Amino acid sequence: MKQSSLFKRLMHINMLLVLITILIVTGLLIQLFTGFYYNEKKNALLEESRKLNNTFASILMGNIIPGSLAYELKFIDQYLNARIWLLDRRGIVYTVSTSQDRQAVGLKLSLDEVKEVLSGKVVVIRGSFGGMFKTPVLTVGSPVYFGNAIIGAIFMHAPIYEIQAALYRIYIIIAISALAAVVVALILSYISAQKLSKPLVAISKAAKGIAKGNFDIRVAVDSSDEIGELAKSFNMMANELQHLEEMRKGFVANVSHELRSPLTSIIGYLDGIIDGTIPESDRNRYLRVVKSESERLSRLVSDLLNLAELEAGIKLNLRNFDINELIRRVLIKLEGKIDARGLDVEVDFAKDYMYVEADPDRIEQVLINLLDNAIKFSKEAGRIAIKTYQKDGLAYVSVEDNGIGIKEEDLPFIWDRFYKADKSRESKVEGSGLGLSIVKSIIESHGGDINVESRYGEGTKFTFTLKVA
Numbered sequence: 426m427k428q429s430s431l432f433k434r435l436m437h438i439n440m441l442l443v444l445i446t447i448l449i450v451t452g453l454l455i456q457l458f459t460g461f462y463y464n465e466k467k468n469a470l471l472e473e474s475r476k477l478n479n480t481f482a483s484i485l486m487g488n489i490i491p492g493s494l495a496y497e498l499k500f501i502d503q504y505l506n507a508r509i510w511l512l513d514r515r516g517i518v519y520t521v522s523t524s525q526d527r528q529a530v531g532l533k534l535s536l537d538e539v540k541e542v543l544s545g546k547v548v549v550i551r552g553s554f555g556g557m558f559k560t561p562v563l564t565v566g567s568p569v570y571f572g573n574a575i576i577g578a579i580f581m582h583a584p585i586y587e588i589q590a591a592l593y594r595i596y597i598i599i600a601i602s603a604l605a606a607v608v609v610a611l612i613l614s615y616i617s618a619q620k621l622s623k624p625l626v627a628i629s630k631a632a633k634g635i636a637k638g639n640f641d642i643r644v645a646v647d648s649s650d651e652i653g654e655l656a657k658s659f660n661m662m663a664n665e666l667q668h669l670e671e672m673r674k675g676f677v678a679n680v681s682h683e684l685r686s687p688l689t690s691i692i693g694y695l696d697g698i699i700d701g702t703i704p705e706s707d708r709n710r711y712l713r714v715v716k717s718e719s720e721r722l723s724r725l726v727s728d729l730l731n732l733a734e735l736e737a738g739i740k741l742n743l744r745n746f747d748i749n750e751l752i753r754r755v756l757i758k759l760e761g762k763i764d765a766r767g768l769d770v771e772v773d774f775a776k777d778y779m780y781v782e783a784d785p786d787r788i789e790q791v792l793i794n795l796l797d798n799a800i801k802f803s804k805e806a807g808r809i810a811i812k813t814y815q816k817d818g819l820a821y822v823s824v825e826d827n828g829i830g831i832k833e834e835d836l837p838f839i840w841d842r843f844y845k846a847d848k849s850r851e852s853k854v855e856g857s858g859l860g861l862s863i864v865k866s867i868i869e870s871h872g873g874d875i876n877v878e879s880r881y882g883e884g885t886k887f888t889f890t891l892k893v894a
Contacts, residue, residue: 435618443610451603458595463563466588467549470565470581473501477579481511482571485519498522506587508562511569512578516543519577529557542566542578554582561585624652628659640667672841684725687718725859741784741870745894748781748788748820749774749813755792756811759800767806775814780894787867788891794860795824795887802828802885819873820893825886831879839877840865864889 477497484494498509502522509522510529517533536555538548548566553559562582569577627644634642643663646656694711697703703711756763756770763770781788799809803826810825831839840861868875868889875889 432618432622435621436614439614439618440611443607443614447603447606447610451599454599455596458599459592462588462592462595466563466583467565469505470507470563470583471547471567473505473507474565474567474579474581477501477509478567478569481519481579482569482576485513485569485576486571494520501581505581505583507581507583510580510582512539512543512580514543514576516540516578538564538566539578539580542568542580543575544568545575551585554580558582563588621652624648624656628656631659631663635663635666640670684722687722687725690718691715691722741787743782743784745780745782746785747778748783748822748891749777749779751785751789752792752811752813752822755789755796759793759796762797762800763809766800766803768800768803769806769808771808771810773810773812775812779813779815779820781820781891782894783871783891787871791864791867791889792822792824794864798860799824799826799828799885802826804828815893818893819890821888821890823886823888825884827884830881830883830885831877832881833879836877836879 480494480497498511498520499522501507502509507522508526510526511519511521512534513519515533516535516539518529518531521527521529534555538550538554541548545568547568548564550564550566552561552564554562554564562584564580564582566578566580568575569579624644624647631642631644640663643660644656646653646660648656694703694715698708698711752772756772796809796811803809807827810823812821812823812825814821864887865875868891871891873890873892875887877885877887879885
């Protein structure tokens, strides 16, 4: 039904445009040929009038005998199929070319057209010539000159029905051509509408399949026009949706695993304490394990809520503050962890004060996450370097460690949720795996960028930017 509707709509639009164009062109051609044919007929009559001028002028002035005039008039009459009336300077009909008009010889014509011609004008009119003819004629009147004096007039009358008969044959040719054009346009419109509607219907069908959860559907791209670009964009969207769906499934699986692990431990140890499986002497030790797992579960839920808030577009409390001072406060908070690992911290501030426009609480969260990772993954008695500088209106903050580093093939995925959860099993470092996802969301919500440089076994460096206040 949709395909039929779209196909018909395209067909109707194409045919409407074709019909309007053909009607306009046909009308213009009819007007053009009609004007051209009448103009050619008028010019032919005027040309013969000019040829006849000298002969008739000489007759009126008595210079030649009018014997040959009848023959010449008859020849022109048959050649142009035009009835010729010759008038003297008084407007009296001197002679005519056909016996049908003999009754007009000797009549004095007082028509306005006759007066105009005798005054020196050339007239072209359509009608019955003042009722002198029963059928409409095309009349061309021109003055007869002898020197500079007007001594008479020539009127040639061509039947309009003959002109219309000739034009009718032309109209038939135009109509046949227009009909042929409509047929060709109909075929081309059918092909064009089918070519346009087919990929659109395929895209619509694929979109419905994706809406139902089938993310493997793709649309064939067989053109480089706008439809082809649309198909490419649709396939790119389908790829992104498929990737998001895979991420969603992985996220759900990871969340389930991360929640199940501490809950299983908590329930197992509590059952052991309740049913007496765990002896009284070991209860405090296992209760501490339960507390630790509960705290781990609490941190995971807190991180998930935090990430959900950020992705929902939580409003930032933007203020101007000194990023260097904030780094100092964060280092004081983490002093215990730093000392426990025996780490050396190097701080390099390009300026004593560097004010940025950001949400200080969120940026503190970023610094804690990055420094916490640097502490956890640094070597014992290792080094952490923190640097701030300003460039092109942006404040740059970098956190670098000389720890275990990240493999090159893993770098594109470190921003994915629970990336660290999988790695924690190998490195034995605890963490929810949501820290870097939260960091990236916070920095991007501020309109900044964050990137990572790392060499496996040598260390990692994170650098992010903020807007300078």
